[in-house]
Amino acid sequence: MTKFQPPGAPPAATAGPGADEAGTVPLTERQLALLRRHRAHPHDASSNQVFAIDLRGPLDDTELRSALARLIARHPLLSARLAPGPDGPDGPPRLHLDPARTPRLERRTATGHPPTEDEAGQELDLEHTGVLRTVLIAHGPAHHTLLLVMHRLVADGECAGLLLADLLDAYEHGENPAAAPRAFIAHTTAPAPRAIPDNPAAANSPGHPHEPGHPHETSHPAAPQTLPVTPRQHALLLDALAHHGTGRYVEQLFWHWHGPLDTGRFTTAWQSVFDRETVLRAAFDWNHEPRVVLHDQVTADVVHHRAGTLDWDDLLHQDRLRGFDLRAPGLLRATLLDDTRPTGDPRATDDTPTGDPRATGDTERATSTRVLITFHHALLDHWSVSVLLQEFYRAYLADGLLPGSERRPDIRDYAHWLARQDTAPARAFWSAATGPATPTTRPALPGPATGQTGWGRAQARLSRAESGRLRRWAAARAATESSMLQAVWALLLYRTGGAHGPAPVGFGVSVSGRGIALDAVERLPGLLMNALPVIVRIDPDHSMPRLLAQLRDQALDMAAYEWVSTAQIHEWSGRGADEKLLDSLIVFENRPRTSPALDAALAAHDIRISPPQTLGLHSAFPITLLASPGTDGSLLLTAVHDRTRISDTDAGRLVGLCARLLRELPSTHDESTTIADIVAALPEADLPRMTDDTAVGLP
Structure with missing residues (x-):
């Protein structure tokens, strides 16, 4: 079985077969084919990968050189030059590694012609300069472009991003990290490396141009990149x-x-x-x-x-x-x-x-x-x-x-960002946040088999007036509608758990995943949304505002670690596979909407688009509560449920109870009203039932 590298490790191609920190390594068959192509077309820049990094602010020349040296020390193959193999000049060459060699930093001054295209078109001298060129282009005293020109012998589109991440890490955490300008960090962590081919048609082609004499090597497209x-x-x-x-x-x-x-x-x-x-x-x-x-x-x-x-x-x-x-x-x-x-x-x-x-x-x-x-x-x-x-x-x-x-980040940028995260602080936080106690996770009383199959949907709506009143009541307590929904759900969990004193409850909350420190992440299409466990201790003697404050503080603490998966959190909690942290999920929709300018442009073509409606995710959770703010100011609650676990009738009862509590809570002006008072108003006859199932997976 193939041994895969951990996240953040350099790709296998970067290590090379038998590569030591110094010495020579043989070329693979693919590398030999690339070399033959390079020699047949020495001025074809499609053999190169060129990446441009925008540097804004004062430039620390010494630290930049040191960062490049540290990058090569981490990835010795970047120091490679072609050298004769054991069979001499007539045999296949090898790559000679010399990571202690100081990298040469070429300097240019920007002119009217885009310098990146000029540099991309220059042939790499593989025997003398090696497989990597670094070029610093000055646009002004506080604006530079760093070009990394790598031969495809050692770098493809996948591994280059990780190499650039390491370059940033080396620059940011060097001997003088305080010298790293903030603009450098901001402008290099967000955009992914940008390939600048000399021949755009060749670059857009799935394969390489035909090489006479080597039909087998060029008759198939290059292997797709992977992450x-x-x-x-x-x-x-x-x-x-x-x-x-x-x-x-x-x-x-x-x-x-x-x-x-x-x-x-x-x-x-x-x-x-x-x-x-x-x-x-x-x-x-x-x-x-x-x-x-x-x-x-x-x-x-x-x-x-x-x-x-x-x-x-x-x-x-x-x-x-x-x-x-x-x-x-x-x-x-x-x-x-x-x-x-x-x-x-x-x-x-x-x-x-x-x-x-x-x-x-x-x-x-x-x-x-x-x-x-x-x-x-x-x-x-x-x-x-x-x-x-x-x-x-x-x-x-x-x-x-x-x-x-303009370029915006994509899933490659996110993968590279994620690979660089230190999980130790996240592990420590989530281990403490989940706690040793087993929370109540089912928002319903135990019930018999439903006799139903498939997935169902039950809905309830708060009118514009009701939603507005809820929003104002929550805002007066430094909370949001989303916090209110979480609090109401926690009360239902507590009530159906049969607790009579302080007890923990657990449920999942969906987060967009776009609060991370990645520039323009709000425009990144990919799977960033995450389901995080919320385990909150319900004390019947506490007031609703106190519960809201508890949920708010927990949300602020979780924000720094919203990129961690539920499965990782479950593992760090020390629980077994059959010990649940959550059995339900709350999703409060907050996705971007079309802009007024776009609506107007469509209207100019006699086109009117209604707001998209979500039909709900069928996931491992037996029930998901989806809250969708309407364009008319209303709030639509939708329970998407596994009908084998909870019947249509009970799902309707559950979403109805949520709507009822959300409508009634703003009328509770007396801050002395306790949670015990609120849950006492929910008679057992009105509570939903739910079939037990110990084999629910974690998403």
Whole structure:
């Protein structure tokens, strides 16, 4: 079995077979092929990887040189130069490693012509300079660009990001860390390395240009880049594979598209987004240890159904159960269903291909179309899809072609950021936060088997006036609606647990995962959303404001470690697999919405888009409570539940109790009202029942 490297370790290619800190190492077959190509096309810069790092602020020249030296000391292969092998000049060469050699830092002054392209086009002298060039370009006294030009013999797109992370670490934590300008840190941790090819057509190709005399080596595309899965993804994959065909972790959201819809442009726009976004071209491989595989090209999956050809509820059910092949890229798809049958070209049929002029002509006359986006949670969360939708709308308004935009971070940046995190403080925090006591986790009394299957949804809504009153009441106590929902859920857990004195309760809270120190992370599409355990001690003699303060403080403490997975936290808590920390999840939606400018641009084309509606995640949790603020100021509560664990009736009872408490709490003006007083108003006859199950997995 292949031995995989821990997160943050340099890729296997960086170590090299038999590489010592000094000496020589033989070239692999792939490296020999790359070398032959380099010699056949010495000025073809596609043999190089060029990465540009923006340095803002005062530059410490000595510390930068020291950082480069420390980087090479950590990754000796970067010091490699070509040297004759044991068979002499006529035999295959080797790489000679000399990590003690001081790296040469070339200097340039920026001119009108972009210097990065010039430097990328220069041939690397592998025998003398080696496999790495470092170039410092001065734009001014407080603005520089550091270029790292690496030959593909030692660096590809995957490992280079980790090398750059190590460079930052070496610069930031060198002998004089105080000298590191803050702007350097801010500008290099956020954007991923940016490859600058001399031949864009070759760079965009999945393979290399043909090499005469070596057809076998150039007839296949280069192997896709891979990334380690995050701990969160690892747990999701295991659970998803164990429940294949059930729709678990398949998410859906939909909205109404009012006005003309050009199906061909719609499809082209999504394809443009797929071409731009790395995460949409990702898949998984788990032959050994799970990895994320990044593909070069994926065809967007868009299907259009005419009105009357398919029932909406049937479509939702079938589409969820269809699921995804997690080994294949394209873990997001779009389905269109016309609400009214258009009266267009009679030649068009239900099987008319997407993009056919007859289909396009018909759909343009549809008065309303439901748009369904289905995606797998192992790669995307709702925040991510909202970001992608903004890109899609921009592309649609630009005739299907996504306009150019500035670089923003993607899943590679997040993987590199995550690999650099020190888990020791997180372990210490979560070990203390989870505590040794076993909390009450079920928001219902024990009940008999339900006799039902599948997943259900129960809803209750707070009106605009009720939601506003709740928001004002919470704000007066330095709390939010989300905190109120957590407090109410904790009360239900306490009440159904049958406790009579102080006792802990536990539930999960969804966080966006975008509070981390990664520049522009709010625009990063990927799986950052996380479910964190909240274990709070309920004292019946305490007041509601005191409970809210307790939850608020706990949320502030957790914020620094929201990137840690539930499975890691469970392990650090010291509990066994059958000892639960949480049996339910609260999700308070806070994803980005379309901007007024974008709405206006769509309106100029007679298009009006309704707010997307989430259909709820089918996860390992028996019940998830989803809170969705409405555009009208209302608050919609949705309980998505496993019907084998909790019946439709009991789920409706549970979400109804939540809404009832949220409505009534603002009327409790007397701060002396205790938790015991509140839960006493919930008679046992009104409480829901829930079937026990000790085999619930952790997401």
